[in-house]
Amino acid sequence: MSATVTAPGGRPVSSRTAERVSVRPVTFVRVLRSEWIKFWTLRSTWWTLGATVVLMVGLALLFAMAISAIPADDTAAQEGMAAGGVVGPTIVTLGSEFAQLVVAVLGALVVTGEFSTGMIRSTFAAIPGRISALWAKLVVLLAVTAVVSAVGVALAYVATAGMLDDLGLPVDFGDADQVRALVGAVLYLMAVAAFSLGVGALLRHTAASIGVLMAVFFVLPIVFQIIVAASGADWAVDVNAYLPSVAGEQIMSGGPTQEGRLEPWTGFSVLAGYTAALLAAAAVSLKTRDA
Amino acid sequence: MIEAAGLTKRYGEKTAVDGVTFTVHPGKVTGFLGPNGAGKSTTMRMIVGLDRPTAGTVTVNGRPYAKHRRPLAEVGALLDAKAVHTGRTAYNHLLAMAATAGISRHRVDEVIELTGLQAVARKRVGGFSLGMGQRLGIAAALLGDPRTLILDEPVNGLDPEGVVWVRNLAKYLASEGRTVFLSSHLMSEVALTADHVIVIGRGRIIADAPVQDVVDGASRRLVRVRSPQATDLAELLTRDGATVTSGGPGLLEITGPDAASVGELAAASRIVLHELTPVASTLEEAYMALTADSVEYQSEDLATADQAAAERAAEQELVAEGDHR
Numbered sequence: 001m002s003a004t005v006t007a008p009g010g011r012p013v014s015s016r017t018a019e020r021v022s023v024r025p026v027t028f029v030r031v032l033r034s035e036w037i038k039f040w041t042l043r044s045t046w047w048t049l050g051a052t053v054v055l056m057v058g059l060a061l062l063f064a065m066a067i068s069a070i071p072a073d074d075t076a077a078q079e080g081m082a083a084g085g086v087v088g089p090t091i092v093t094l095g096s097e098f099a100q101l102v103v104a105v106l107g108a109l110v111v112t113g114e115f116s117t118g119m120i121r122s123t124f125a126a127i128p129g130r131i132s133a134l135w136a137k138l139v140v141l142l143a144v145t146a147v148v149s150a151v152g153v154a155l156a157y158v159a160t161a162g163m164l165d166d167l168g169l170p171v172d173f174g175d176a177d178q179v180r181a182l183v184g185a186v187l188y189l190m191a192v193a194a195f196s197l198g199v200g201a202l203l204r205h206t207a208a209s210i211g212v213l214m215a216v217f218f219v220l221p222i223v224f225q226i227i228v229a230a231s232g233a234d235w236a237v238d239v240n241a242y243l244p245s246v247a248g249e250q251i252m253s254g255g256p257t258q259e260g261r262l263e264p265w266t267g268f269s270v271l272a273g274y275t276a277a278l279l280a281a282a283a284v285s286l287k288t289r290d291a
Numbered sequence: 292m293i294e295a296a297g298l299t300k301r302y303g304e305k306t307a308v309d310g311v312t313f314t315v316h317p318g319k320v321t322g323f324l325g326p327n328g329a330g331k332s333t334t335m336r337m338i339v340g341l342d343r344p345t346a347g348t349v350t351v352n353g354r355p356y357a358k359h360r361r362p363l364a365e366v367g368a369l370l371d372a373k374a375v376h377t378g379r380t381a382y383n384h385l386l387a388m389a390a391t392a393g394i395s396r397h398r399v400d401e402v403i404e405l406t407g408l409q410a411v412a413r414k415r416v417g418g419f420s421l422g423m424g425q426r427l428g429i430a431a432a433l434l435g436d437p438r439t440l441i442l443d444e445p446v447n448g449l450d451p452e453g454v455v456w457v458r459n460l461a462k463y464l465a466s467e468g469r470t471v472f473l474s475s476h477l478m479s480e481v482a483l484t485a486d487h488v489i490v491i492g493r494g495r496i497i498a499d500a501p502v503q504d505v506v507d508g509a510s511r512r513l514v515r516v517r518s519p520q521a522t523d524l525a526e527l528l529t530r531d532g533a534t535v536t537s538g539g540p541g542l543l544e545i546t547g548p549d550a551a552s553v554g555e556l557a558a559a560s561r562i563v564l565h566e567l568t569p570v571a572s573t574l575e576e577a578y579m580a581l582t583a584d585s586v587e588y589q590s591e592d593l594a595t596a597d598q599a600a601a602e603r604a605a606e607q608e609l610v611a612e613g614d615h616r
Binding site: 020021022023024025026030031033034035037038041042043044113114117118119120121122124125126127128129288290291 | 336339340341342343356357359360361362363364366368370371373374375376377378379380383384386387388390391392393394395398431434435436
């Protein structure tokens with residue numbers, strides 16, 4: 001056989017003059033850099049993030065327009081809104097109800113996309129500790145979700161501010177509860193992203209994960225709303241209050257806490273608790289199960 | 292250097308790898324040969340810590356893979372050409388892999404050039420052919436300039452030029468003192484590339500020896516004889532302990548004595564011979580003989596068997612062609 005080996009392109013495998021390839025130890029910062037590259041080099045990232053902003057702004061705008069269309073002399077409707085605790089931030093953050101579904105898909109895809117394509121084997125071969133890959137994904141996901149949902153809330157505010165003033169529902173930045181509700185939309189979406197990453201890492205399957213997440217964040221709250229309305233049973237009220245989405249969304253409530261709901265920070269802590277438990281289970285699962 | 296001791300992997304009731312012990316030494320190409328489902332891939336996945344052994348241990352360069360601080364400098368593994376996200380471009384895939392070890396962009400460009408991926412590096416991997424996927428897997432394996440290379444079926448799907456290139460690359464890397472461990476289900480491939488071969492069947496090591504020894508050890512010496520007095524000759528040979536089968540009227544196939552002994556015996560008994568041919572067993576036959584009892588998925592269908600034979604023949608032709616280059 002020939003002594004020199006050339007690539008199909010004609011270049012030698014390694015020239016005698018080339019210095020050795022510098023390979024450094026795997027550190028968390030390097031894993032983070034790798035996950036950052038991976039995150040931004042997929043198209044799904046761009047369309048999910050784009051959809052998040054569009055939904056947040058679009059729905060706030062639609063809701064504001066719908067309320068503007070209610071005649072001022074329709075006192076029943078006006079009283080209903082007041083009773084429901086509708087304030088400026090309620091309208092500004094309404095889009096997060098829908099954006100959360102897209103954020104959930106993004107959170108799950110970050111890890112299930114690797115399992116479904118086999119990429120996870122490359123990842124774990126390069127990062128044999130495995131767990132740091134999960135934490136790096138979490139950091140990237142939280143950082144990006146924070147920025148994108150903050151942008152979404154800000155744009156939603158800008159788009160609806162004029163209409164809210166006309167409605168007499170301006171966002172009051174001097175009101176701690178209203179500010180908490182606006183910031184809460186960002187925190188809530190971050191929690192949903194982390195929760196979904198945990199589900200994805202546990203189930204390792206895109207369709208199964210998205211199915212579970214849609215059930216948790218979309219179907220279950222509706223089902224329980226119906227059960228509570230129909231039966232008024234105490235157990236149903238309690239379970240409903242502790243559903244991940246129902247509990248977590250309390251962080252976005254702008255007015256006094258409604259009956260059968262948790263206080264804003266209590267509710268958010270419940271969602272955060274579920275998320276932490278899921279991520280811990282995901283870490284154990286990644287470490288112990290074959291890739 | 293790869294050292295496995297009592298390495299075992301069970302999936303429920305099924306034992307994929309059954310207490311294998313072997314050492315893969317640096318400085319030569321070691322072939323890992325076995326039929327499909329014999330446990331090659333599972334063993335390789337256990338070496339790089341992707342699958343956890345049910346029992347036993349395996350170390351790379353002296354310690355378990357997961358204990359290495361710079362894994363990409365220790366082992367470059369091509370385990371599966373599909374271990375890449377289909378939505379990412381080849382370049383970005385390599386860039387992300389390199390980032391975990393602080394490997395430079397320059398090196399990424401280098402391995403792209405090395406594997407001939409320049410034209411498709413900016414395209415998404417989902418559209419890659421099997422051959423391009425293999426090249427990308429090899430590029431990723433070479434990123435950290437590793438001391439040990441583990442290549443699972445590296446020539447799968449490559450064009451003839453690519454097959455020869457992988458073969459030369461494996462030999463070149465071994466000549467630099469690296470450990471090269473390469474699996475295949477094709478004996479011909481291993482014979483052309485490897486110096487040493489470990490044969491696995493049904494999760495057990497069947498042979499672990501220099502390639503030549505395996506071929507010699509497993510070959511059955513066969514002598515073909517054509518004679519008008521075939522019946523008399525068969526009787527004589529059987530009395531001497533040879534195994535004789537009839538291959539047609541006047542045609543004998545003799546296992547045991549070599550051609551010279553058969554000829555001498557015939558001459559001593561004044562038996563006329565029309566043909567006396569020692570039939571050399573090929574590598575393929577040696578391999579088939581070794582693994583005959585340990586093929587997991589016996590092909591029942593003749594068409595499938597014929598196809599497999601045709602594929603092997605094509606492979607050998609291709610190999611011969613490559614060598615003439």
